[in-house]
Amino acid sequence: MKGTKVVRLQEEVKVNDPIFLVGLPGVGHVGKLVAEHLIEELDAEKIIEIYSHHFPPQVLVDENSEIHVVNNEIYVCSTGKSDIVILVGDHQSSTGEGHYELCDLYLDIAEEFGAQRIYTLGGFPTGQLTYSEEVLGAVNNPELTDELKKAGVVFKENEPGGGIVGASGLILGLSKFRNIDAACLMGLTSGYLVDPKSAQSLLKVICSIFDIEIDEGPLEERAKEMEKIVARLKEVEQQQQGIPEAIRDEDLRYIG
Amino acid sequence: MKGTKVVRLQEEVKVNDPIFLVGLPGVGHVGKLVAEHLIEELDAEKIIEIYSHHFPPQVLVDENSEIHVVNNEIYVCSTGKSDIVILVGDHQSSTGEGHYELCDLYLDIAEEFGAQRIYTLGGFPTGQLTYSEEVLGAVNNPELTDELKKAGVVFKENEPGGGIVGASGLILGLSKFRNIDAACLMGLTSGYLVDPKSAQSLLKVICSIFDIEIDEGPLEERAKEMEKIVARLKEVEQQQQGIPEAIRDEDLRYIG
Amino acid sequence: MKGTKVVRLQEEVKVNDPIFLVGLPGVGHVGKLVAEHLIEELDAEKIIEIYSHHFPPQVLVDENSEIHVVNNEIYVCSTGKSDIVILVGDHQSSTGEGHYELCDLYLDIAEEFGAQRIYTLGGFPTGQLTYSEEVLGAVNNPELTDELKKAGVVFKENEPGGGIVGASGLILGLSKFRNIDAACLMGLTSGYLVDPKSAQSLLKVICSIFDIEIDEGPLEERAKEMEKIVARLKEVEQQQQGIPEAIRDEDLRYIG
């Protein structure tokens, strides 16, 4: 397969001025957890599969030992207030060039569906195991901030300080060239572990924006399991107070 | 040489609805060992050489000090039951993009020959020096599993957990788009050493599938040599019981 | 976005035989500091934005939480003596191939504006925290050296010994093919820290070349802050006299 292959699973898809949500793997997998949870709870329907030589040369194996080539997928669903198009996936692009190319492809699809707004979902790494409910925002149009503050999003000057790397940021940036308003919503998370608790905080913001209610049950359960792991890690951390912080961080980075 | 060069050594190749076998270098070189053994024992004939800028810029030197550019090669042979087309090679692609491109080329050739089924052969790393006879399977069509179980292949939910990386997996995945049934058969192996013993286990499965008998002699000999090395490694391992496992693993990784 | 996107912010730009200045991020960010300072002090006007898949897939966030995709930008301004076109940016190319492609693009723009001379600004790493006022030069035409020596630039045989890596060097080299005279001016700097003091030395040379006066105030302030950090580092260095130099260097490399 050369280049990128877009497989459309339905001949005609009807959506009206949808919101485009992006939840790809990344820091703490916060965005991916929220997007997958929404797909589950809102009974979203898969309409597109995207394969690309910019993804790793890898297949994943399911419970029936059946494989699929790693890909990104697009789902649609309706809430009372508006239609939603959701982009999720196994991987982000392996190359810088691929990021630019694929993000443009995602925006082509967003435009095709007439998306009026884009939200990219992600995590913001704090480097600390202490939990925070905060959801940090960045926008491609400052007029969006007031509305988002009402939904609980926090904005801070020049934050994240290192910018946003990967699809969550780039989709935001490239939307500007197409005059589509877009915001990146980031749940605060340690950066060391998959973080369903941070995903819950981000989900609350999404529910507020879309004015919907979503059962947090499954996320809640995963969050509880993860809390136990974090508790054990904190114990270890206390016992290692003599050890320089850099080394302790190093330990955590490889978990989860 | 720009791109990829396919050198055909014969004007016309006659094969009937063959099975396509893939044994490229990988974990424990299990797939490559089996494929090369089959070529030897079944007197297979080389029909195609594939050169590509996606392979390393390297030549190998033979017993007459003659070199050849690293490549992949395709052989054909007949068994009583069916014709076989075998893909072997010195290297897999060095780049992710190359993997996608070359796997598609391999499937073009498989289709050209009218391949009705594909088996990719590989190794599954256990991280342990203890030997297991198991051959793990993954498929691109769940209907294949019953037939393969009869030949001794084991299937486990979501295994391998990290998916399958490289040509063995990708050929499986891309075959799906061409409606060719394909399975990946993986001999369990430590992952640290070239493993002719695991290759013997995988060969037994292949013989059962094709209903043929193959002399295991040469693999047996190499397996015995390797067993001696493994025995020495285990001794070292016992002497190092005080040393954390991670470090001992590190030692083994660089052998063979 | 495939490839590179040049966004022109003005329909017509009037400049007469300008000098083309390049100050991209690099060793000690010396070139970037000088170029940005000139843009500020000379009230230069932004006329072009350059986006490229050769830059990292990243957005930066400003004080209003508004993002922009990392880019390079071109400004113009006038001094009494001559017009100046200034290239600055967030990043250099992430790939070797991208460096060649983008540097050629920059020279296309330089030629379009009729640039008669190019100066690329950078830092030369000494590996030592001791401050030096020296500005080292390299040229693509030996006839330039006399003129530059008068402005305070120092030339040394075969220096820098390892050549010049990145846009500062490559623009110099590729200008040769277009018969545009070009020089690289490098402020000496430790190589471990952002160095506004070295930027001041380089600014003095630029002022002499263009026969202009520029307020060094803001650079001066940043230099003073940095001097405090350097002083602390030197203290640490003295306390570590027993530790091999290689390790001490290692420590410093990660600061700033």
Added chain:
Amino acid sequence: MKGTKVVRLQEEVKVNDPIFLVGLPGVGHVGKLVAEHLIEELDAEKIIEIYSHHFPPQVLVDENSEIHVVNNEIYVCSTGKSDIVILVGDHQSSTGEGHYELCDLYLDIAEEFGAQRIYTLGGFPTGQLTYSEEVLGAVNNPELTDELKKAGVVFKENEPGGGIVGASGLILGLSKFRNIDAACLMGLTSGYLVDPKSAQSLLKVICSIFDIEIDEGPLEERAKEMEKIVARLKEVEQQQQGIPEAIRDEDLRYIG
């Protein structure tokens, strides 16, 4: 500059059925030292410069502080017996793909000049500081070995065991597709240091092949300087006999 740029310095070049010699940077810089020595002693004339985005984005600085973009160059000269075309350069390709593309370009040029034979010159790393006069050979046509043995070249089954990586090997391999006989001649060298002494051994073989005499003076001088460094290294090595070999090797790898 996109792609590769071939700059021809002369309109018409007259050479008759020349031998094509390749001496690019590599193990111990043995091939490069010999090729540059031949260019100097045989008063060879530069006829072509090759620039490419596959080389590093770098310029080198000469004794007049004048820069040139890193490149490969082609020289021609005549000996009594035959004309010689020599390829030398600052760097080999930075990418695998570039190696394939550039080696094909070199062979296009070799064919254009009607080259009847190609010798690529290189070093073969022994991993030991003990000096050996041996010059190892590999060929793309076994008929060449007898002739080369008479000139002092040694051939060993399957050596080098890891094949030959880079342009020296690939040019050999790709020549086969064009029916040009080619051999790689490798001076044995530690692999840790630039090795003018090994270059002298290789030069002797070259002189024998071409039936010419070349003053070894400059190589001899550099070899003597290097011998002093090696002597010091051996002293250090003896003092470190308690230290595992792997670590001692590590030390040497970073010298020269």
